[in-house]
Amino acid sequence: MRRVRGSIHPRLALAPLVAVLTALGVAGPPAPAAAAAGAPAVRAAQRAASPGVLSEQRRLADRRFVATGDRAYEVGAEDGSYPATGWHIRGEMGGFWSPPIKLLDGLWFAVDGQWLSATRFISGPGFVRTELAGPGGTRIGRTDVMPDGARAALVGLTLGGPARRVTLDVDAHSELLSAYPWGWTTPSQETVNLPDTGGFDGRNLVFRETATGARPHEYAAVVGSALTPDGHALGPGHRGPQEPAVVCPVADPAPPRCDDGPYGRGAGGRLTYTLDVPRTGRTVWFAVAGSDQGVAAATGESRRVLRSPARAVARKLAARAEVAARTRVDLPGDPLLERSVAWSKQNLADSVQEAHGLKVFASREGTQFPPPAGTVDVARWVGAGWPDYPWIFATDAEYTAFASVAAGQFEPIKAHLRTLRAISEIVNGGSGKVVHEVTPDGQVYFGANDDPGNTDESAKFPSTVALIWRWTGDDAFRDEMYDFAVRAMRHVTGLDADADGWPEGLGNVERAGMGAEKLDVAVYTIRGLRDLAELAASRGDRAIAGWANAQAERRERAFERTWWYGGDAAAYADSLSDPGDGKVFQRHWTGLTPMEAELPGGPLAAPAHARAGLAQRERDCYTGEFGLFHTGSGPTSAPAGNPGPSCDSVVSTVPAERATFSLNTAVMAVAEGNYGRLGPQRRYTTGNARIQLDPAVWEMPGAMPEVAPSPDFVANIERDFLSRSSVLQAWGAYGVLWPVVRQQLGVDPDLGRGRLSVVPALPPGRQRIAGHDIRLGRGSLDVTATRSGRTLTVSVRAALRAGLMLGAVLPAGATVAAVRLDGRPVASRQRTTARGSEVLVAAGSGGRHTLAVVLG
Template identity: 60%
Template sequence: MLPTRTTRGRAAAGVAVAALLLPLVTLTAPATAATAVLDPALARSAELTETSRLSERRTVVTGDRAWVLGTADGRFPAAGFHTRGEMGGFWLPDLKLLDGMWFGINGRWIGEGTRTTTGWGYVRTDLPVTDGVRASRTDVVPDGVSGALVGLTLRADRTRTITLRADAHSELLSSYPWGETTPSQTDVNRPDTAAARARTLEFTDRGNPPGATTGAHDWAAVVGSTLRPTASTTGPDHRGPQDPAVICPASGPASPTQPPRCDDTAYGRGAGGQLTYRVKLRAGQVRTVWFGVGGSTEGVADARAELRAALQDPVGALEDKVAERQRIDARTVVDLPGDPRLAASVRWSKQMLAASEQTVDDPQLRVVNAGKAYPAPVGTLDSMTWLGAGWPDYTWLFGTDGEYTAYAAVAAGQFEPIKAHLRALRDVSEVVNEGSGKIVHEVTPDGAVYFGANADPGNTDESAKYPSAVNLVWKWSGDRAFLRDLYPASVKAMRHVASLDADEDGWPEGLGNVERPGMGEEKLDNAVYTLRGYADLADLARARGDRATRRWALGRADRLLQRFEDTWWFGGDTRSYADSLRDPDDVKVFQRHWIGLTPTDAVLPRIPGRASGPLASREHALSTLEQHERACYTGELGLFHTGTGPTSAPAGNPGDSCDSEVSAVPSERNVFTLNSAIAAVSEGNYGRLAADQQGRYTSGNARSQLDPELWEMPGMMPEIVRSPDAPANIDRLFTQRSMVMQAWGAYGTLWPVVHQWLGVSPDAGRGRVAVVPQVPVGQTRASGRAIRVGRGSLDVAARHRGTAYRTEVTRHGRTALTIGAVLPAGSRVATATLDGRGVRPTLTRTARGVEATVRVRAGSGTSTLVVTVR
């Protein structure tokens, strides 16, 4: 997904009447708060909690084949914008199942939750006392199951039998089309049918939509419990305390103003049902009753099988989920005494990445021309696994998101999901683009390629970044089979990029990351990532022994390197690079977009005549980084999308001016966590780790994840943070919010800490790793353990005290090591010892500063380097 994207935006069923179906009422008096009701049998992890504004906070729980989005008080308002209001509820990656699930006790709906708790793989909601019964709700989505679980934990002070009712409202809806595409969900969404059968509620949607453009389908969701119901009914409503429903209009240019909060939308054609149970509670003892939903695109029998799988052992499923997330937590364990919030952000970012993995079977691949067409599929895949970009409106496969997220994934030791993501991009691209080498941009879980087909004018950067992502994963994992598998796609990708050069100047044309009018044909980010892509392809070719491709890629990289600064540096008091070049004659266009920092973000591998390092010259890099730290580019929480300054745009300049150049576009003071991540990495690439340099951006992203004034969901980093031109998500309508959880921001926390602070730089495929830490100014130590490299791992501890710089590395697994430290400018080495023996370190001037390094032969165990300076 691009950080510049703009928002795009019931029939009655048969009724089975049974006994004990008394109407439930919504509590109108304030809910009675109670202490938490915890079932000791339910696994728990580290947790974050919040009690304020719960009805305005979204929460999301995911598995690899399903997910649930509601609010922190246990409700399910209409949410999301792709199909307005329908992006929340219970989903498989490619199919919505339910709008929500609600519970009542003895004729009263359970009131709004009083506390939300985010754990690793689950969310718990503390609920108010209802008719003398205390309760909490645990939502968990098991991996490997197309369904979700809800555990309702109950406790009464006296032994009694209660009547427990569960409402469910369906909305069987495909992940594509959306609300305003052609066709739209208004055209294709069919009414659901509800039935009470075999102790469950069955919801189905079968047949051909109007016009039959999408083909026949057989969708189903089945809701049930571990208990036997005493009664059941179906009908058009059954949204628990959210009945009668407030309905939002469908979106579109002529849409009327929507209410501030809705329960469903005009797109909805779902059905409802209720299951009733008699539950015995013993005095002072907790009892957890489990409910589940299973879903399928292959009919009700498959959906019922998924429900059985989910309900087979709910306690065990939660235990397995927490255990898997604890294994993830055990990798890349960092200790940052000088910045504990950043350390906490690293910890929760690992969980956020793990929560983003998604899998579907049999996606039907079709090119939908940015929502203007819906042709027959051109092919299918057996399965597709990827890292979802953001919840709830961008849960699908993106190229750009995956490339930035790759850095966070390898730093977290999560190699397998990013490998799968890159394979999915290759597989989809090969089918829909017929082997051209072009990498697709955006693919919904059901296989609709929204953008990135051969006929689309971009995004060029997707293809240019592909070999760089492959090389990154190869260097960290050392997986030669992965290299062998994806190397041909990397070659094709750069051959394709090379063909996008109508004026034959080496800089490719096409759209890039900034989707805004007024840019020239050749975009800065495309140029930057193309140059890096050639260098990475050359490195991959060396590993594969492909001399011809290596010569070709090196030749193109070298020619562009020689011309880059003169071609792209805008200069003057802008102290920045041009955002684009306009043909003819490559006229420089300056617009202050965030991509101005891509030359400082992109790091090239070592190639003949040039050491590994960031693309931008040190002189220009320091100048533009200092410029971007000023108020015209950076706000309280990070980097603006488009900086402020003189402009001919009608809206004028709403902020500071840091240069005299008149731009033709307005500023956009929105702060995307990706933009701040790029700024953070850029600062670190040049050794600028101080609190008023890199720290401004790492702090902004960490705060967005851990400061309750900023986030909606504890521990989850959003897509966009509060900024001068964008209120915080919690202050916006549910149908107009950015993502509550967005993977790409982790690039700005995990990568700076692991790669720049701790200095871990593997080349695992060649059996070596460099560890050259740099402890930020004002701090004395940083450490990390279980940092995954190849088939082994590293523990790293860096300490700076007075004139001494100490680096300790423990290798778990055999590898060659370069151990070192970044020394302060102007210092000279006084002494150096490796494991207590005197050594003469190699001094190398890099973009980070002077690196003092010593080579250690291949092996395992602990090595300690101590360098003193004068």
């Protein structure tokens, strides 16, 4: 495997669970009881190859990190500091959180009076690690792990030899506040956030924020270890080396680096310990625990994780080893993409969140604060991005779903749809409209019935249900979601004031100057109707199936003549203006959605238009070093003019926006793959892989960010901590996992109807690609595709019962001389698809099979 410059820590690459634990120095092999408790997971972990760990030593103070569990997470800088971070609640989006509340601004350690700062940061599957410089050149390690299922963080401080006695000081500064309100909403955190109080219970620092009145609450955070400290102190500061704190102003300009947000009203405390460190070293574990249900609940969480930290760490690493074990790929011609698949699976697992007792209300874009309309007892979701978007989005998850199923992470994305449905039903009264954005306390910022737009989420909901149903064969999930999916499409098709078939409302581009009808909404409406028709037919609902197919067919017939802009634009219109469906062309990334959206019969765009449109988007007016721009450059009437090259003569009314979002690049990669353009596709899969894995580009090693360095977007580490994009964003995984699993390996399950098609397409110049333990329903699939001379070979092991269709995409212009299945001549058929000419053979119901296609 080719390494990206010095990024893999040599001692920990491809290490099984026990080796990781031992190499970290935080524990030896798990105790027998711990091993027995997690024996199946431990065995799975030891069998599986991990993605290794990645390390960074440069500019650690300028780089953010994220450590997550499903009930708690932490955001800080890689040098061990906690700068004021984020913009939703200005300066307060970092630190320690347990949704729906923030707990601490940060946690700092000093040994013998010297505050510790990191010299190396290490990112691993399920943990982060910093190597710290101690007094006299001693080495100290800090390991941060968020145990899943716990509203707590574990922080292990490992002091190496020689034998000695040391004084350890631990500073913590609280900031108990809720995920909503934000800094500019009505009300804002300026009035809602109350002063914290600090205390000491004999072992732990205890912080509280208590409110009475219309919205009573008792927030609590507890910081301590299983050891009893020698002493403690309380006060307004206690931020370690970040004292005295630089407070961010409410508005820019701001200092290059702040320590607290303008709404901060936290309290501080210090714990002091005397530790005897043996020659072999010693690890001391600390817990940061919290609850929005009071001190007793927070204390209980702390005790639970401190009861056996080694067991909690072992379980976390074992769970991440299970993630690594699924959908393992072997891409000899593209080792960077292979590694990106491994890390993207971990990024998805990092993004799973859960909160309880969501009191749902619509804030009307932050302008109202009404009483709750209802409660969701348990919400589980795939968070969008850290630190400013870790909550519930429909748009993000509906793209991320493709990566989730390809990675075999079915449960989180199912839970996300359940959460969306539950919140939408409460706030929208059964209309079928899907909410857009929800914080983990139940605030619906946008997406209520009387909010304008956000039509695309509702159109994509039935497609996401159908996607999950095809990959899992879970009829119960289909049935659970079916009624809401029907109402979602009824809602979308009803948003058509001029009765032209194209719903009004916002799509994924929220920019000025667009017409009322958006291209991506039109595309996803057609796909949603076709997918709903399949769901309906599988349930025997002929009426809905007929209605949905008729609605889709009407729109498909009119699609190309209505939306293709033509001329040297070589693109679809971004939107239509009313009256008269005037075509508006602005070069937004959503112009790719006709090529990206795969209907049951293939992608929507006509092949000739798709080829022209994709070739145009590959040019430098649309594509930069790391992928696709949000809005391409060209002639424009916008006051600033055109900052880049021109690929067409159309005069747009909007400026270029040459910011490369990982989602834009993902959509381009998928669109290329839908039309068999696997050579150009590599430019875009590589773009997303590099911002995740190239040390010259990454902010946090292994984490795919929201936006890549671009002509119009300065790299995150060059920006202040208040205005950066997400350091980890889930949706970019769509552009890595789906192109490899669905398009290159050709895995196309339809398990809801008992069928599985495996038709690989070898990228140009590749002789072999393979995938192992690809999760499908309750089984799995191994697939290997090779080319040797004139023979294409596809070998599978399908550990599930499904009607199996094997095939291969033929090289352009190739003919077939012979086809053999398991060594015997077999009848085959050929079909022409958007991917190219495919040869297909029925191979029974699962099992091991080898297809050989001899080319003429």
